Amino acid sequence: MQKAKILRGMTSDGSARILVINSTSIVDDAIRIHNTTPTASAALGRTLTAASLMGTMLGEENDTISLSIRGDGPAGGVLASADYFGNVKGYIINPDVDIPKKSNGKLDVSGAIGHGKLNIIRSMGTGEPYVGTVDLVSGEIAEDIAAYYANSEQIPTVCALGVLVDVDYSCRAAGGVLIQLLPFAAPETVDAIEANVPALSNVSRLFDSGMSNKEIADLALSGIEYDVFDELEVGYVCDCSRERSEKVLLSLGREELENLIREKKDAGESPDIEMSCHFCDKKYNFTEAEILKLIEEAESKKGKK
Ligand SMILES: [Zn+2]
Secondary structure, eight states: OOOEEEEEEEETTSSEEEEEEEOHHHHHHHHHHHTOOHHHHHHHHHHHHHHHHHHTTOSSTTEEEEEEEEESSTTOOEEEEEETTOOEEEEESOTTOOOOOOTTSOOOHHHHHOSEEEEEEEEESSSOOEEEEEEOSSSSSHHHHHHHHHHHSOOOEEEEEEEEEOTTSSEEEEEEEEEEEOTTOOHHHHHHHHHHGGGGTTHHHHHHTTOOHHHHHHHHTTTSOEEEEEEEEEOBOOOOOHHHHHHHHHTTOHHHHHHHHHHHHHTTOOOOEEEEOTTTOOEEEEOHHHHHHHHHHHHHHHHHO
16 A cells, blocks of 8 residues: 655645645554444544644644544544654544444444544643644534634634545545635635535545545646645654553552552452553553562652652
């Protein structure tokens, strides 16, 4: 499968910028890691696709952006996090969510998500992260992201996201388009963009038909002159490590860890603690001796400070 790519461009009159992603390989990786049902694949895949695009709009190399969707539907919630390069990772709380398709044959993502909130969290290296929150308008994710930009950042935005799941549950095609108006956009360019929006109503079908990012950008900006800046390779990337899971483990505290080990022993189980990464399902195993050693080291470090 080809690596996922993001095309970045801008209209020649400076009215709008455009981002187009073919995220098929990212969504396919997510499906394999999380074993998602088709509806869960669509919900998670759309969120990952949007997060990857939004990552490439961050200002600094160490910045990250996370999209957290919390709804009252059976999906439970979806989280996706991207870096400055557009690499992305994510998970859905209930990967087994399975509800009937909508009458138009599309997977019922809004039914799986339900009513709730979308949080956008931007972490900028040091300091407090910036958090923006909006109520979900539809739970279809693309509309919710457009509403977030319009209401929270006053940036008129067109967002189209799509995931097509194959009969074998793999990702057949996935992708997205994000168009944002810049200050002082020319009214005739705005009108032309609006006229092209219906052509993006089934964006995963466009990618499935073999169209490239450039061809989809041509469609989205039909009748408008624009320049392509670059095309970035992106992927599903998890940066977890044993050191990080050590930190999570230690954050429980000595008492809690000792209780956990004791409970496991009382139940006749191995006292090992296995930490698994939410994003990539990698397992990190810690034996009782290793855990005690970590606690000792952390406490002696604290003592020295
Ligand atoms: Zn991981």
